[in-house]
Every structure is written in C-alpha cells, then in structure tokens.
Amino acid sequence: MHDELKQSYQQLISAVGEDPQREGLLDTPKRAAKAMEYLTQGYRQTLAEITNNAVFTSDADDMVLIQDIELYSMCEHHLLPFVGKAHIAYIPDGKVLGLSKFARIVDMFARRFQIQEQLTHQIAQAVEEVTGAKGVGVIVEAKHMCMMMRGVEKQNSKMRTSVMLGNFRTDPKTRNEFLQLVKN
C-alpha cells in the first residue's frame, strides 16, 4: 500500500502543475503516504483487537457518559477533514467497558473515509456490540473543511448527528437524561 500511495501522491503533485523534483517536495510523497496510512488505519483494525477484552463485570446500571472525545475524520466526498467531538452514553447490563476503549472505538471508525451520519451509527453499534448495553446514545458534532475551505465556505456551521439504540430510543426519559447531561 505504501508504494502505491507514494506513486499516487507523486502523480498528484505533477497533476497540479508542481515539480515533484523540487527540493521541498522531494520527500513529500513518502511523508504524505505515511500520513494517509495513519489517517486510514481504521480499515485495518477490528473491534476485538482494539477493545482487547477490557470488558468488566459490574452491577452498575446507571447511565455512563463519556463526553468530548475529539475526533478527526475525512469526508468520503472530498477527502477533506472533518473535525469535532463525540459524546457516548450507555446503560450497562452487567458489563462495563474500559474507559479508553470508547475513544479507541471512535478513532477506529473516524480513521476511514466517512460521512458523519455513518460514523455516528458505527460508533453506537460497536458500543452496543461490545457491552451488550441496555441502551446506547451517541452524538457527534463536527465542522467539515469541505464546507469551510471551499464550496459554500461557511465557517461557523456545525453538523450534529445522533444515534439512539435500545432504551435510549424507546424511553424518552433516558434519552432526555443523556441530552441534558451533554448540554451541561
């Protein structure tokens, strides 16, 4: 993959009319390929591997909220970054997941070519799958460079997506508790 990416970046540099042999650009295909490999490493990870069995038995059955998990992803339409935060809440059903693993789940799906709606959905489903929770709620808020640097060039708009599963979907009280907690 590395060599293929490197060649693609060489072509890209030529295609925009730059000189790939210019001193400042000589190592750019190599660096850019390495960066792109990192930014898409989510394709080469699995849920089992990143959560590493960090699921613990617990009789806690109150809502757990992990807020402000920063995320960097790339929109699949323009391959430009979108940047923001994820908030994840769940109601355990006998099992809790190690705290850091929520951030790892966010990164695994963010480091792919994405649309925000699907990213939000995948995070929620993964948390449900790993914890077997009674319910899961995920909110993602992000700013899309494809709307800021180009196109409509709006600097202040933000996209907010949410996915509610289990009792977050069926029970308005649970959902409201989540939304209230995130607001605070």
Ligand SMILES: Nc1nc2c(ncn2[C@@H]2O[C@H](COP(=O)(O)OP(=O)(O)OP(=O)(O)O)[C@@H](O)[C@H]2O)c(=O)[nH]1
């Ligand atoms: N729903 C959704 N849309 C997104 C996301 N990221 C980018 N987009 C939008 O995808 C759309 C692609 O529209 P097109 O008309 O095919 O592409 P375009 O001509 O580059 O569109 P403009 O951005 O309006 O210039 C744009 O409206 C983007 O704002 C995302 O995560 N979710």
Ligand SMILES: [Zn+2]
């Ligand atoms: Zn885009």
